[in-house]
Amino acid sequence: VDSEKLTKLRVWHGQLQSDVQTPEEHETTGSIDIDSAEIFESFSNVFIEKYGVYVQHLDSSMMYGPQELFSAANVMLSRLKEDDPRWEEWHIEMDGSSGLSVSANDKKIYVGVNRSPSIGSETAASLTHELFIHALRNVNVSHLDDEELSLGMQGYGGFEEGLGQFCEFLMTGKTPSKIANRVLAAGLAEGIGLEKGYDKNRTLEFLTLRAEVMMQAEGIDPEDEYYKAKISELKTLIVNRFYRGGTGLEGGRAVFTKDIMYAQGYETAKTYLRTKLEEGYDPAEMLEYVTTGKTDLTNPEHVERLAKHGIVLQKH
Numbered sequence: 001v002d003s004e005k006l007t008k009l010r011v012w013h014g015q016l017q018s019d020v021q022t023p024e025e026h027e028t029t030g031s032i033d034i035d036s037a038e039i040f041e042s043f044s045n046v047f048i049e050k051y052g053v054y055v056q057h058l059d060s061s062m063m064y065g066p067q068e069l070f071s072a073a074n075v076m077l078s079r080l081k082e083d084d085p086r087w088e089e090w091h092i093e094m095d096g097s098s099g100l101s102v103s104a105n106d107k108k109i110y111v112g113v114n115r116s117p118s119i120g121s122e123t124a125a126s127l128t129h130e131l132f133i134h135a136l137r138n139v140n141v142s143h144l145d146d147e148e149l150s151l152g153m154q155g156y157g158g159f160e161e162g163l164g165q166f167c168e169f170l171m172t173g174k175t176p177s178k179i180a181n182r183v184l185a186a187g188l189a190e191g192i193g194l195e196k197g198y199d200k201n202r203t204l205e206f207l208t209l210r211a212e213v214m215m216q217a218e219g220i221d222p223e224d225e226y227y228k229a230k231i232s233e234l235k236t237l238i239v240n241r242f243y244r245g246g247t248g249l250e251g252g253r254a255v256f257t258k259d260i261m262y263a264q265g266y267e268t269a270k271t272y273l274r275t276k277l278e279e280g281y282d283p284a285e286m287l288e289y290v291t292t293g294k295t296d297l298t299n300p301e302h303v304e305r306l307a308k309h310g311i312v313l314q315k316h
Contacts (some may be wrong), residue, residue, distance in 0.1 A: 042277070043170075043287065047167065051132050054079055058120045063118070066114070069123060077091075090107045091108050098114040098116070098240070125168035125172045128171050137292065146305070149306070159265050160296070163269040166266060182260060189255040242255060286313065
């Protein structure tokens with residue numbers, strides 16, 4: 001690890017007086033605790049057995065830029081259409097964004113032409129998130145005459161994003177780094193515990209330094225394409241999104257902190273799944289249930305709406 005960068009991060013860490021991860025903490029942070037790991041194993045096995053086949057064509061060590069991602073997503077969707085005709089309405093398009101997103105209303109998956117490249121394992125995780133959570137939750141209620149369930153019950157977003165990120169964990173065995181980055185970006189931008197919030201450049205400087213030190217601690221070469229892509233991702237996926245309401249500079253910071261729901265939703269979804277598994281519900285039936293309808297399953301009104309259509313989670 002670059003000792004100068006490590007020292008700078010530690011000094012900055014001390015100034016913030018926060019719980020920012022240092023490289024020594026990294027190995028035990030961001031994963032599921034040991035007791036929970038055993039509980040989730042059965043659910044993970046069911047998930048990977050059912051959906052892992054659709055990402056087998058991806059090379060885990062290859063870097064996927066926008067065009068490669070577009071091609072990989074089309075292969076994935078074509079296989080889904082072969083297995084399930086309900087996917088026939090869905091299409092994949094490229095747009096001018098820097099993201100990967102789903103429009104349940106348009107039945108489309110959008111790949112941004114400005115999206116940062118990602119390594120194959122992370123590409124598989126991202127496609128899993130978008131297709132088997134955001135899109136599938138629409139597909140599984142497409143036969144019902146219920147627009148809210150198809151497009152999203154009020155307040156469903158945090159749970160669904162959290163569920164998507166948890167399924168990314170199931171595919172890779174690693175909690176998405178963007179969760180921690182979004183929490184940190186929100187805190188720095190809003191100035192939580194600080195005299196005032198950071199501007200766009202200052203936030204990016206901190207997150208970049210932190211990412212560099214942590215990747216070097218893992219032995220990743222700064223000249224590696226993966227290293228470069230993760231640094232680029234901080235700007236396009238994290239910082240630019242948080243400050244997109246204005247210039248991001250002093251006097252025009254216009255902080256947009258909606259993305260904090262990714263972290264909150266992750267904990268909510270993980271806790272929901274762990275609780276149901278501990279109560280003895282069947283993992284396969286749970287997977288079907290949580291991917292049916294765009295709901296927050298911790299909201300009784302949403303659960304009741306599903307029940308009205310005969311969609312219930314039962315013990316056997």
